[in-house]
Each structure stands twice: as C-alpha cells, then as structure tokens.
Amino acid sequence: MIRSRRAFIREALAIAATASASGLSSGTVAWSQTTLSPEAALQQLIDGNRRFAEDRMTSFAEDLELLKAKTAERQEPFAAVLSCADSRVPVELIFDQSIGHVFVTRVAGNIATSAMIASLEYGAAVLGTRVIMVLGHANCGAVKASIEATAAPGQISGLYPYIRPAVDQAGDNLDAAVRANARIQASLLRQSSPVLAEAIKKKQLKIVAAFYDLATGRVSLLD
Numbered sequence: 434m435i436r437s438r439r440a441f442i443r444e445a446l447a448i449a450a451t452a453s454a455s456g457l458s459s460g461t462v463a464w465s466q467t468t469l470s471p472e473a474a475l476q477q478l479i480d481g482n483r484r485f486a487e488d489r490m491t492s493f494a495e496d497l498e499l500l501k502a503k504t505a506e507r508q509e510p511f512a513a514v515l516s517c518a519d520s521r522v523p524v525e526l527i528f529d530q531s532i533g534h535v536f537v538t539r540v541a542g543n544i545a546t547s548a549m550i551a552s553l554e555y556g557a558a559v560l561g562t563r564v565i566m567v568l569g570h571a572n573c574g575a576v577k578a579s580i581e582a583t584a585a586p587g588q589i590s591g592l593y594p595y596i597r598p599a600v601d602q603a604g605d606n607l608d609a610a611v612r613a614n615a616r617i618q619a620s621l622l623r624q625s626s627p628v629l630a631e632a633i634k635k636k637q638l639k640i641v642a643a644f645y646d647l648a649t650g651r652v653s654l655l656d
Contacts, residue, residue, distance in 0.1 A: 453535070458474075464511040466511075466561030466562075467510075467561055469511050469563050471563045471564050471637065471638055474511045474512050474564040475564045475637070475641060476633065477512065477528075477636060478512055478514075478528045478530075478566060478652075479642065481529035482528050482529070482576075482650075482652040485526065485527050485650055486649060486650040486651050490529045492525070492526075492530055497531070497532065500531055500533060501532060504532055504533035507550040508536075508560060509561070510533060510535050510536040510556065510560055510562050510614070511534060511563055511564075511566045512528075512535050512562055512563065512566065513536040513537070513556040513557070513562040513565045513566070514535055514537050514538070514565070514566045514567075515543050515549055515553060515618065515622070516538070516543055516568045517540070517542060517543045517573055517575065518539045518540055518541045521647055522568070522570050522647075524537045524539075527645065527650065527652065536553075536556040538552045541574070541592055542579070542592050542595060543567055543569055543615065544575075544596065544614075544618055545567075545618045545621040545622050545625070546595065550622065550625060550626050553629065554623065554626055554628040557628065557629055558628050558632075563637065564639045565629070565639070565641070566614045566640075566641050566642075566643050567618045567622065567643070568615065568645055569611040569614055569644050570644065570646075571611065571645065571647070571648070573607070573611045573614075575596060576599070576600070576610050576611050577607055578593070579593045579596035579597060580605050581601075590621045596614055598608075598617050599614035599616075602617075608644075611644065612655055614656055615642040615643065615644060615655055616656070618642070619640050619642040637656060641654055642654070
C-alpha cells in the first residue's frame with residue numbers, strides 16, 4: 434500500500450517526538466545530524482566535484498570497513514541529490530563522497546514526483562540534510578524523449594508531463610531544456626513541500642539546480 438504524504442509527515446513527527454523525549458531539545462531533531470550550514474554543505478559538493486574532474490579524488494582513501502561499521506545503524510548525510518537515473522551520472526563519485534555522506538534519489542529526468550518529494554522530505558526532516566541539489570546532465574535521454582514526444586513502450590511516456598514545461602520554455606535545444614528542467618524541478622521542491630519550505634525559511638536548508646557535463650565531469654550551479 435502506498436502511504437499518503439500526510440501519513441509520512443505524521444510518522445516523521447512521531448520520530449521527532451520520540452527523539453525529543455530521549456533528551457533532545459524541541460525543534461532540534463531534524464537538524465541534529467550534520468554540523469554544516471547549508472552553504473558549507475553545498476561547498477562540500479562543489480569541492481568534491483572539482484577533485485573528481487581533476488582526478489584528485491580522496492574518497493577511495495577512506496577506510497571503507499570503518500565507514501560501513503559507522504553507518505550500519507544510522508546515517509548522517511549532509512546533502513541530498515535528486516539525480517537522473519542515467520548510468521553515466523554516478524552521484525557519489527562525481528562529488529567525491531563515500532558511504533553515508535549523500536542521500537541520493539534517482540529517477541529518469543530528475544523529476545520531482547510525489548515519491549521523490551517524500552524521500553527528500555525524509556532526508557531533510559529526519560536525517561538532517563542541509564542542501565538538496567537537483568542535478569540535470571548533458572544528453573539526457575528523458576528530456577530528449579520529451580522533446581520528441583514520440584510513442585514509447587510501457588509507462589515511459591508518463592515522464593513527459595513532468596518535463597514538458599521545460600521543453601515549452603526552452604524549445605528543442607536539448608541542453609537548454611535540461612537546464613530549464615533542473616531549475617523547474619528545484620522550484621517545485623521549494624513550492625510544493627511545506628516541510629522543505631519551512632526548513633528553507635529557517636535557513637536550515639538550501640535547494641539548488643545544477644548541470645553535469647558528461648564530457649568534462651564538471652558540475653555547474655544554475656541558480
């Protein structure tokens with residue numbers, strides 16, 4: 434059975450209440466994980482991507498056995514990424530991050546569906562992520578298919594309505610449509626979720642749109 438968003442929020446609030454009863458002060462539960470500010474969390478992603486693009490990655494040097502032990506019972510990601518499902522966009526790698534650092538949600542076209550929003554709300558409200566990045570990428574097949582709007586098997590065409598506003602805005606220029614789509618989906622996250630909007634209002638969360646260049650490995654912010 435698929436839970437409603439109201440049921441999800443009730444459960445998140447129940448988790449918060451339980452943690453508060455265990456000794457945490459009221460209002461600190463959602464933000465008691467990472468000590469980074471939203472700006473610092475975003476900078477961590479940008480710095481990691483620079484290392485990736487320059488072949489200076491450090492995440493592989495971390496002790497994976499210790500990381501696995503540390504994250505077996507809990508996770509403390511500092512950032513969340515709404516990424517396309519494209520296999521050429523390995524999120525943790527392109528930001529040079531290891532186990533437990535990034536809360537990743539993936540769907541073709543990096544679209545803000547109800548399930549994606551619920552997952553990102555969980556990341557912010559329960560895990561304490563400080564930044565959400567909507568990450569579009571070059572040569573996105575989902576955006577290209579939405580531009581062409583041709584018949585597709587199964588439920589593939591169900592992606593089109595989510596991406597169509599970007600196509601209407603950018604026309605048939607694929608890269609422009611990908612960028613427009615990332616901006617639109619980031620805006621939807623800010624506007625459609627009271628949970629995320631409240632966190633932004635309190636300066637406890639930042640939501641940004643970005644573009645990943647497959648050729649260079651670089652991520653550029655769009656906001």
